Amino acid sequence: MAIDPTDVPRFAHGSRIPGWDESADLEKSPLEVPDPATTHVPDDLRAEIEAHVAKYPPDHSRSATIPALWAIQRRYGWCTPEGIEQAACVLRLTPAELSAVATFYDMLDTSPTERNRVYVCTNISCSLRGADELLETFREHAEGEPDVHVRGFECLGACDIAPMASVNGTYVGPLDADDVPTLLRQLRDGEEPLPEKQLARRPSADPKAREPQS
Amino acid sequence: MTDHLLFSNIDEPGLRTIDVYERRGGYGSLRKALATPREELIETLKGSGLRGRGGAGFPMGLKASFLPKGDMQKYVVVNADESEPGTFKDRELMQKNPHQLIEGIVIAAYAVDATISFIYIRGEYVHQADVLEAAIAEAYERGYLGENVLGSGFTLSLAVHRGAGAYICGEETGLLDSLEGKRGNPRLKPPFPANQGLFQGPTLINNVETLSTLPHIVELGSERYAEIGVQNSAGTKLISVSGQVRNPGNFEIELGMSSREIIFGLAGGTFEGREIKLWFPGGSSSPVLTKDDLDLPYDFDTMAKAGTMLGSGAIIVVDDSTSVVDVALKVATFYAHESCGKCTPCREGTSWTRKMLTRVKDGSATPMDLDIMASVQERIIGNCLCVLGDAMAMPIGSMIAKFRGEFEDHIERVRAEQERAILAGVSG
Numbered sequence: 001m002a003i004d005p006t007d008v009p010r011f012a013h014g015s016r017i018p019g020w021d022e023s024a025d026l027e028k029s030p031l032e033v034p035d036p037a038t039t040h041v042p043d044d045l046r047a048e049i050e051a052h053v054a055k056y057p058p059d060h061s062r063s064a065t066i067p068a069l070w071a072i073q074r075r076y077g078w079c080t081p082e083g084i085e086q087a088a089c090v091l092r093l094t095p096a097e098l099s100a101v102a103t104f105y106d107m108l109d110t111s112p113t114e115r116n117r118v119y120v121c122t123n124i125s126c127s128l129r130g131a132d133e134l135l136e137t138f139r140e141h142a143e144g145e146p147d148v149h150v151r152g153f154e155c156l157g158a159c160d161i162a163p164m165a166s167v168n169g170t171y172v173g174p175l176d177a178d179d180v181p182t183l184l185r186q187l188r189d190g191e192e193p194l195p196e197k198q199l200a201r202r203p204s205a206d207p208k209a210r211e212p213q214s
Numbered sequence: 215m216t217d218h219l220l221f222s223n224i225d226e227p228g229l230r231t232i233d234v235y236e237r238r239g240g241y242g243s244l245r246k247a248l249a250t251p252r253e254e255l256i257e258t259l260k261g262s263g264l265r266g267r268g269g270a271g272f273p274m275g276l277k278a279s280f281l282p283k284g285d286m287q288k289y290v291v292v293n294a295d296e297s298e299p300g301t302f303k304d305r306e307l308m309q310k311n312p313h314q315l316i317e318g319i320v321i322a323a324y325a326v327d328a329t330i331s332f333i334y335i336r337g338e339y340v341h342q343a344d345v346l347e348a349a350i351a352e353a354y355e356r357g358y359l360g361e362n363v364l365g366s367g368f369t370l371s372l373a374v375h376r377g378a379g380a381y382i383c384g385e386e387t388g389l390l391d392s393l394e395g396k397r398g399n400p401r402l403k404p405p406f407p408a409n410q411g412l413f414q415g416p417t418l419i420n421n422v423e424t425l426s427t428l429p430h431i432v433e434l435g436s437e438r439y440a441e442i443g444v445q446n447s448a449g450t451k452l453i454s455v456s457g458q459v460r461n462p463g464n465f466e467i468e469l470g471m472s473s474r475e476i477i478f479g480l481a482g483g484t485f486e487g488r489e490i491k492l493w494f495p496g497g498s499s500s501p502v503l504t505k506d507d508l509d510l511p512y513d514f515d516t517m518a519k520a521g522t523m524l525g526s527g528a529i530i531v532v533d534d535s536t537s538v539v540d541v542a543l544k545v546a547t548f549y550a551h552e553s554c555g556k557c558t559p560c561r562e563g564t565s566w567t568r569k570m571l572t573r574v575k576d577g578s579a580t581p582m583d584l585d586i587m588a589s590v591q592e593r594i595i596g597n598c599l600c601v602l603g604d605a606m607a608m609p610i611g612s613m614i615a616k617f618r619g620e621f622e623d624h625i626e627r628v629r630a631e632q633e634r635a636i637l638a639g640v641s642g
Contacts, residue, residue: 123548155381170340204225206221206465
């Protein structure tokens with residue numbers, strides 16, 4: 001799990017305080033912009049979010065909401081209540097505004113999630129080529145893997161390599177059942193996922209597109 | 215006439231770097247465009263007959279001409295949220311030839327006098343977004359972006375905005391809300407984005423493929439570009455073919471090519487011994503066609519006449535080994551998941567259609583359910599702020615209309631099997 005169990009807020013008797021796995025801290029009002037004097041934001045996180053804010057016109061810093069949530073997720077593993085509060089503090093928004101956005105988008109996790117994310121596309125083109133079975137195989141093999149989150153996902157836009165998966169953002173396919181254990185081992189060992197099946201290295205399917213220009 | 219513009223030698227090593235792109239004559243069209251008066255450039259775009267490649271097929275030049283003239287802040291937003299199931303053409307374009315897109319963006323922004331632009335790319339396309347960011351940095355360095363582009367006095371900023379996984383953000387007003395840092399809910403139209411778009415300013419929104427075509431239109435001139443393709447469907451189009459075919463992938467075609475030639479010629483046709491049952495001509499949102507429609511020319515007007523649409527140019531082929539019930543359920547499940555929930559007909563309609571199809575699949579439906587389901591589809595269409603609900607209603611409605619017998623047979627068969635199982639249990 002991405003969340004450090006020793007780092008979860010607990011009562012004196014040891015139980016976890018309810019809400020530890022929610023994207024919003026239920027104890028605090030979500031309607032107040034966090035006070036910079038009392039909200040600690042790590043310097044590098046603040047710098048990262050402010051760099052995103054600079055991409056948008058002045059007075060439109062709210063546009064940096066999704067980039068800020070990405071930064072939170074990269075840093076803490078998921079959109080934690082503390083992270084959302086920190087981002088809200090930098091963006092001068094309320095935590096409610098940020099968690100409303102975080103819960104809307106599929107790739108932003110609002111509960112503790114394993115760090116290695118494997119999205120298996122199960123939409124129409126992939127399922128016509130066996131994606132549902134592939135997802136099942138993934139789920140079976142990933143059972144007991146400590147840091148792998150397997151999830152069926154809507155169309156990932158790679159129907160040409162169906163059935164496929166996005167492994168921490170890297171597209172691989174076409175996959176068969178034998179690739180699953182290999183891939184999980186590579187994740188465990190911190191290796192690149194299936195280099196020979198990566199989409200980024202695949203030539204165009206259009207024969208004429210491969211011809212040199214006349 | 216060439217039928218390869220966008221994809222011309224797209225696998226050339228290093229094409230994504232500015233050196234190779236410039237060596238191939240890249241950014242030459244931009245120089246030409248910047249030396250042309252804006253009105254003339256918009257006339258060129260209009261005259262080319264280029265229609266939007268994102269799905270709606272709206273004439274691009276006309277859309278650009280809708281933006282008001284004047285000093286107000288205007289924006290260009292590139293829709294790179296390619297999320298229509300079956301579509302993957304923009305992914306290959308951005309990944310392999312990012313500068314072609316950037317050149318198109320600068321030309322479009324100059325034409326409508328916009329000084330701020332964004333590429334909204336779906337969060338799943340991590341690699342493509344990285345490629346674009348590197349290419350944008352190169353373009354800034356060489357003076358194709360930033361202040362005083364190539365000494366013309368024209369200024370343009372361009373940044374990549376990564377989404378985080380939501381189909382609805384491919385809808386232009388949902389995309390704008392998302393880009394403003396909100397949930398991607400569509401807006402009431404009118405006002406259209408051309409008048410009130412990003413940050414309430416006039417905004418030109420176009421698809422990646424549409425904008426990537428602009429350098430070629432400027433290079434060829436509107437007349438020569440309009441000669442490619444057929445009437446009302448000018449130019450070349452990237453087609454994504456997927457599903458049960460031997461050679462799935464992206465192909466650049468001249469519009470008006472026969473659909474059979476695309477599916478069997480380019481994509482290699484169906485697997486051994488199988489026949490086409492149905493195919494989606496324009497992504498999973500388009501009403502389905504059958505094997506009887508394979509000889510139709512693939513262009514905007516013919517597809518509209520056949521009761522469907524060219525959409526994003528994504529052909530999904532389903533062969534006779536697959537049950538139409540499974541296809542319908544997959545489609546309905548997707549739209550039920552992706553409905554943003556703002557409009558009742560879409561939120562409830564997609565979710566109930568999925569539930570009814572689940573009943574059909576497990577045999578607990580009656581043929582009357584098919585009628586109810588068909589009427590639900592009719593009531594979604596045209597009753598929402600955006601077309602997400604329609605995008606489910608149209609294919610599901612067409613599947614029920616064209617394959618009603620198969621739905622009924624499926625219900626009958628599953629029910630008979632269940633009865634046999636029960637009887638066997640009783641007697642055994």
